[in-house]
Amino acid sequence: MRCPFCGNIDTQVKDSRPAEDHVSIRRRRFCPACGGRFTTYERVQLRDLVVIKTSGRREDFDRDKLERSIRISMQKRPVDPERIDQMISGIVRRLESMGETDIPSKVIGEIVMETLARIDTVAYVRFASVYKNFQAADDFDKFVSELRPDVAPET
Numbered sequence: 001m002r003c004p005f006c007g008n009i010d011t012q013v014k015d016s017r018p019a020e021d022h023v024s025i026r027r028r029r030f031c032p033a034c035g036g037r038f039t040t041y042e043r044v045q046l047r048d049l050v051v052i053k054t055s056g057r058r059e060d061f062d063r064d065k066l067e068r069s070i071r072i073s074m075q076k077r078p079v080d081p082e083r084i085d086q087m088i089s090g091i092v093r094r095l096e097s098m099g100e101t102d103i104p105s106k107v108i109g110e111i112v113m114e115t116l117a118r119i120d121t122v123a124y125v126r127f128a129s130v131y132k133n134f135q136a137a138d139d140f141d142k143f144v145s146e147l148r149p150d151v152a153p154e155t
């Protein structure tokens with residue numbers, strides 16, 4: 001695994017342990033070249049998902065983007081980080097078990113909102129208010145950059 005700090009490809013695993021009810025393995029890695037430490041997660045990938053945007057453009061599903069948008073919505077909320085991990089895995093499992101590899105971005109947004117609504121109302125409002133302005137979140141990067149607690153309405 002390449003070091004994200006210096007690019008050295010010869011990094012070492014310091015510690016491996018199951019995370020999130022054994023659906024993933026968390027590995028702490030160390031780079032002997034620069035002394036950097038980072039964490040990787042290993043998960044079963046049931047299938048490769050493709051997101052269909054409202055424009056019709058196709059893009060590989062990116063779990064990290066999904067995770068980023070959810071974590072930003074959850075910022076400073078009294079929700080256990082472990083719970084957020086479980087929630088993200090739950091959403092991904094739901095997408096993977098839909099029986100289709102091609103999933104409209106709108107469906108993903110709706111599943112996220114539905115899940116957030118059950119867990120934290122403030123996070124839900126943050127996500128939903130930005131999501132709705134972005135017409136099905138077609139430009140996900142822009143969407144994520146807008147999704148900041150300080151621009152979201154207070155409740």
Ligand SMILES: [Zn+2]
Binds near residue numbers: 003004005034035
């Ligand atoms: Zn390094």
